[in-house]
Amino acid sequence: MLNFVGTKLTMIFRAPLADEYTVLILAGVSSFIGWTHFVVSIIREMCGVLRISAFTIPYKLKK
Amino acid sequence: MGVLLGLDPWSIFLVSVLGSLPFYLAHWEEYFTHSLVLGMLNGPTETETLAIILFLVTGVNGLSWWKETTSLFGGITLQRYKMIVYLAIVMSIFTALQSLYSGLRKARAQGVTLFTSFSQLLPITIVWISTVLWICFSPLYMEHPVWFIATFGFVFSTLIGRCIVQRICNEPFRMFYPVLIPLLVACANTLSRIALGYVEFCWHKAYNDF
Numbered sequence: 001m002l003n004f005v006g007t008k009l010t011m012i013f014r015a016p017l018a019d020e021y022t023v024l025i026l027a028g029v030s031s032f033i034g035w036t037h038f039v040v041s042i043i044r045e046m047c048g049v050l051r052i053s054a055f056t057i058p059y060k061l062k063k
Numbered sequence: 064m065g066v067l068l069g070l071d072p073w074s075i076f077l078v079s080v081l082g083s084l085p086f087y088l089a090h091w092e093e094y095f096t097h098s099l100v101l102g103m104l105n106g107p108t109e110t111e112t113l114a115i116i117l118f119l120v121t122g123v124n125g126l127s128w129w130k131e132t133t134s135l136f137g138g139i140t141l142q143r144y145k146m147i148v149y150l151a152i153v154m155s156i157f158t159a160l161q162s163l164y165s166g167l168r169k170a171r172a173q174g175v176t177l178f179t180s181f182s183q184l185l186p187i188t189i190v191w192i193s194t195v196l197w198i199c200f201s202p203l204y205m206e207h208p209v210w211f212i213a214t215f216g217f218v219f220s221t222l223i224g225r226c227i228v229q230r231i232c233n234e235p236f237r238m239f240y241p242v243l244i245p246l247l248v249a250c251a252n253t254l255s256r257i258a259l260g261y262v263e264f265c266w267h268k269a270y271n272d273f
Binding site: 017018020021023024025026027028030031032034035038039042 | 201202203207210211213214217218220221224225228241242244245246248249251252253255
């Protein structure tokens, strides 16, 4: 029984689980999207708060 | 700069990961001290000056000059580019430890517990550990080093940006960020080789001649 389960698991889970090259490309692209999302969200927030007056806004906010 | 010095992909990876260490810790330290101390040779100005000097030296002497061996004190001979790599490693670790000590001391003075202080470093620790494991065990690194380093760069850039915003706006640190997911998935996929018996420590194989 254990041998059967082991054989089936080996058939299902081959190493690596997914093609490494595909995962590499997807990781690169999705991390770029995450970084872009962060940069855009910060710029939008800054522009919203400071009404696009300057990029020194966070320092003004501290006062 | 790594390509400029004729570094192999493993040295470039080592310098990029270790170079990110003091930079992040300096900004984390500023969260408590409210003053950004980047340390010796760790500031943007010094780095740019160093890059200019290295460009000039390579322009005058050629790329092969970095591969030549030179004798140090005590009869030790070493290739010039390796000297730069070792110097970068020592300086990075020294500056990082300095920032860590200073940040923790200030945090304790402000009544912040050690657990809270260290938990703020959890996301970046996940990035460093998963990147090292992913790159060391992936057989693709030597073929596509740019993709690996770019992925690490984007994730690190997002986290350092978050850290800067958090310390400027006095926001609390979060324990996890969605941008970590692609890195963790890629690392888990590569590590499945170990779990399923396909152990292959690519770093060791490729780094033997270093």
